[in-house]
Amino acid sequence: MSSTVYRPSHVKYRREADGGLVYDHENYGYEDASLYRVSDTVVEVLEFVEEPRPSPDVEAEFSPAVVDSLVERGVLARGE
């Protein structure tokens, strides 16, 4: 059974005029979160997985390398 790809609940994002923003509150500290400026592609991936999707679907829509990279950065997570 293939795994799914989803956005962890501590990750939020927003599209901006130029790319987007990713806010990561993984450490769950008071006013202690990380913020990243990201490309349109990252925003599109996050919009695509608004509901958890099978990994092959996400990788086919974008690329395995993009998905792996976002999982490594903690922006996406894999589950069963």
Place this chain on the structure above:
Amino acid sequence: MASEPLSAPVTITWEVTLGCNLHCDHCLSGSGPGHQMPGELSTEEAKSFIDELDEMDVFQVNIGGGEPFVRPDMLELLAELTSRDISTCVSTNGTQLDEATLDRVEAMDPLFLQVSMDGLRAENDAIRGEGVYDQVLDSLERLEDRDIGTTVNTVVTRQNVADLPDIYDLAEAHGAGLRLNRFRPSGRGEDTWDEFRLTEDQIRFLHGWLEDHPDVRTGDSFFYLNALGEVRNDTMKQCGAGSLTCLVDPVGDVFPCAFTQWDHLASGNVVEDGFQAAWDEIANLRSQIDDHEGCPAVAMGSSDPDGEDPQLRAILSGD
């Protein structure tokens, strides 16, 4: 960071009331008993504002005051924020956290508490009031018992900087993190600036101590500044006032940050103009604060003739 202004702030500070049961000598907003402003947002106005925050995709709201929990509807507003998955941080003096309040707080997510402690017993109570230190200790113990994630916040002053190692140990012993804020010349801090601000030697000590304690957070979590103007995190390396964040005061007026609440820097009102309009307008105010090196609020509040953060300048240029 972005060439275009952001469509909305990343995080805002919302001072929900100027009422407070304490009357601290360094209070950034000049709060105190009976200090509520005429026209503080009603529950319905506050909920409409939260609606707009949600629509604008604001990621995080930092609730301050005054003491937020003196507002009778505070728990209702926190529930409104957290039910929309807005990361909600509440800065409290720690004296209003009865068991019924903690029952409600414990059930909310994502919600984070910060409890103020400005020194060990003698220094804390000299600034915050007799007996407050013991009340805060009691709250920290009850928060730990409930496993509610808590941060101890200390505004670093000339009087308490030597207590930092002990405050760090005390926070750790209660499962809490430690977060430091710079003392700034706003609110009653304008009157006590020369009494409480750090000496140059103390700034150097603080910088070294922070280097040795990388788990200690600063109040500039999204901003690049520390006491020496050096970068301590890898996120956004700029002052975010009016670009990443802003301040909404108890009547809904919007300013670049909590320490720049001057009339000429107000950009609108969340009730009369709407928050989106006030935020869009704030970009036009950035030019008034961008020219100040270091913390613009410290520079402007202390009337430094060179328009710089004098604490930063003292270190960088040896003045």
